[in-house]
Each structure stands twice: as structure tokens, then as C-alpha cells.
Amino acid sequence: MTESRTANQAMLAPRYMNIPTFMRAPIIEDPKDFDIAMVGVPYDGAVTNRPGARHGPREVRNASSMMRTIHPTTRVNPFDACRIGDAGDVPFTRVYEPEAAHGDIGQFFGCLADAGVVPLAIGGDHSITLPILRTIEAKEPIALIHIDAHTDTWDEWMGSRYNHGTPFRRAIEEGLIDPLRTIQIGIRGAQTSSEGWAYSESNGLRVVYMDEVISLGIESVAEEARSLVGSHPTYISFDIDSLDPAFAPGTGTPEVGGFTSREALTLIRSLKGLQLVGADMVEVAPPFDPTGNTALVGATITYELLCLLAAAASS
Numbered sequence: 396m397t398e399s400r401t402a403n404q405a406m407l408a409p410r411y412m413n414i415p416t417f418m419r420a421p422i423i424e425d426p427k428d429f430d431i432a433m434v435g436v437p438y439d440g441a442v443t444n445r446p447g448a449r450h451g452p453r454e455v456r457n458a459s460s461m462m463r464t465i466h467p468t469t470r471v472n473p474f475d476a477c478r479i480g481d482a483g484d485v486p487f488t489r490v491y492e493p494e495a496a497h498g499d500i501g502q503f504f505g506c507l508a509d510a511g512v513v514p515l516a517i518g519g520d521h522s523i524t525l526p527i528l529r530t531i532e533a534k535e536p537i538a539l540i541h542i543d544a545h546t547d548t549w550d551e552w553m554g555s556r557y558n559h560g561t562p563f564r565r566a567i568e569e570g571l572i573d574p575l576r577t578i579q580i581g582i583r584g585a586q587t588s589s590e591g592w593a594y595s596e597s598n599g600l601r602v603v604y605m606d607e608v609i610s611l612g613i614e615s616v617a618e619e620a621r622s623l624v625g626s627h628p629t630y631i632s633f634d635i636d637s638l639d640p641a642f643a644p645g646t647g648t649p650e651v652g653g654f655t656s657r658e659a660l661t662l663i664r665s666l667k668g669l670q671l672v673g674a675d676m677v678e679v680a681p682p683f684d685p686t687g688n689t690a691l692v693g694a695t696i697t698y699e700l701l702c703l704l705a706a707a708a709s710s
């Protein structure tokens with residue numbers, strides 16, 4: 396019965412019904428039938444502080460049943476523009492070893508890449524972005540728009556080079572992203588060492604600290620991001636801790652003084668017209684989200700990213 400249901404038919408049912416896939420999209424059986432796959436990555440084995448993001452995909456799926464299809468400003472329905480489905484969760488086999496778990500992630504996203512499907516991942520801690528980036532097929536290092544309170548360019552922590560504070564340093568070292576076409580937006584919060592900030596600054600990444608976001612304004616930061624990545628293949632990675640914990644408390648390493656929900660929507664909506672090859676929304680940690688609002692914000696951000704991906708895939 397579900398196979399014959401189109402995305403839009405499923406979305407016309409009352410939103411509280413049926414299996415809560417992301418945005419109530421159809422379940423992906425064969426990725427070749429789809430343009431964009433939403434994927435849950437329930438893994439938080441690489442956090443440096445509070446765990447819980449392994450529960451993110453399930454709660455974001457549940458909150459995403461609040462989503463409706465037609466975008467309020469563009470009036471575009473991404474589900475009309477593209478074939479969009481929910482590929483389920485990465486089937487982890489080795490959760491106690493981060494590098495092995497990353498191998499599981501790489502295998503799953505590699506299959507999607509082989510089928511030519513654009514990935515939209517829902518984490519999970521931010522370490523999941525590295526194995527996803529490894530599966531993006533590109534002739535040269537890709538551009539990155541990274542929205543986060545933290546640069547995630549540290550070298551190692553407690554003996555691990557693959558924790559959620561290191562993915563973008565590894566991605567540069569592995570030649571996956573171009574540091575000169577990488578912009579990190581919303582960086583803030585005190586640190587025990589300046590290492591991550593210093594690495595980003597000295598390697599040519601554009602680091603837009605939150606103070607500068609405030610002085611420049613959201614739209615001019617977005618304009619700078621668009622011009623930095625230009626027409627190069629671009630990935631967007633969105634850490635929910637870029638938001639102020641007043642709006643998104645349910646995350647492992649909250650930092651006050653972040654984006655409001657409204658500002659985050661403006662920022663993402665201003666990133667239109669890019670050659671997007673994938674995106675993720677990470678670090679929603681439901682155990683610290685008693686009201687469920689962080690999951691709702693995460694689901695809404697994911698919808699906005701989906702709209703950008705659908706516009707890119709159908710242009």
C-alpha cells in the first residue's frame with residue numbers, strides 16, 4: 396500500500412498519522428528512484444562532552460511531522476521539484492570504535508553516491524560529516540559552508556583524531572574540502588586552547604565569529620559565503636549549537652550568544668543559487684531537550700536545507 400503512495404499523497408494525510416519518516420517522505424527502497432535522500436545517522440560515540448545526539452534522528456523525524464511542503468517565501472514545493480525520500484538510518488555494526496563507525500557511515504553514503512543521490516544527513520554528532528564528505532564525488536576539493544559555534548578544526552582530543560571537534564581539519568588534510576573555499580559562521584564560546592581557531596585562521600578558512608556576524612548582519616555574511624563558494628560544488632554543514640541555547644538547548648556543547656531561530660532561517664534562505672552536493676544538520680541531543688523544541692528547530696532547519704538542495708538538483 397505504501398509503495399503506491401506518492402510523496403504528496405502521503406503528505407496530505409493528517410500529519411500525526413503513519414510511520415514518522417523525515418517530513419513524511421516515502422521510504423527509499425531503491426536509491427536509483429530518488430534524487431535526494433534524507434538519512435538518519437544515530438551516532439554520538441565521538442563527543443567531547445555530553446552525549447545524546449544518537450537519539451537525534453528519531454526525535455527530528457518525529458518533530459518533522461510538523462513540517463508542511465510548500466515553502467512560505469519561495470512558494471516552491473521541494474517534493475514537486477525532486478524525488479525525495481527517507482533512506483532510514485545508517486545500519487551501524489561497530490559503534491564502540493569511532494573510526495569503524497565512520498566506516499559504516501561511509502559505506503551507506505557511498506551506496507547513495509553510487510546511485511547519484513544527493514545526501515541530506517541528520518545526526519548524530521558532528522564527527523559524522525567526515526565520512527560523508529569522503530563519499531562526495533568531486534574532481535577537486537569541494538567548498539564548505541559550516542554553521543557552528545565551534546570551528547571543529549582541532550587536531551585530537553583524548554587520543555582521538557576523529558572526534559566531533561576535528562572533522563574539518565581531517566577533511567582538509569584528506570583533500571576533501573578546499574580551505575580557501577570554506578567559511579565557518581557563528582563561531583563563539585571560550586576555549587581551553589586557541590588551537591581550533593588558530594588552525595582555521597592560519598589555513599585560510601574564512602572564520603566569521605559571532606561578534607562579526609552581529610556587526611556585518613546576517614544577509615551580508617550570507618552574501619560573502621555565496622561569493623566565496625561561487626559556482627563550485629558546495630556542502631553545507633549545520634551544527635544546531637550555532638543557535639542560542641534559548642532556542643536550541645538540546646545539544647551536547649551549548650554556547651550562549653548564538654543565532655535566534657529566525658536568524659538561522661534567514662541565513663539558510665540567503666544561501667540560494669549554489670551548486671550544492673549535500674548537506675547535514677547535526678548535534679540535536681534529545682536527552683537535553685525536555686520541550687522538544689530543539690528537535691523542531693532541527694527539523695525546520697533540515698526542511699530549509701532540503702529546499703536548497705531541491706532547488707540545486709532541479710536547476
Ligand code: MN
Nearest residue numbers: 521543547634
Ligand atoms: Mn560542530
Ligand code: MN
Nearest residue numbers: 544545634636
Ligand atoms: Mn558546535
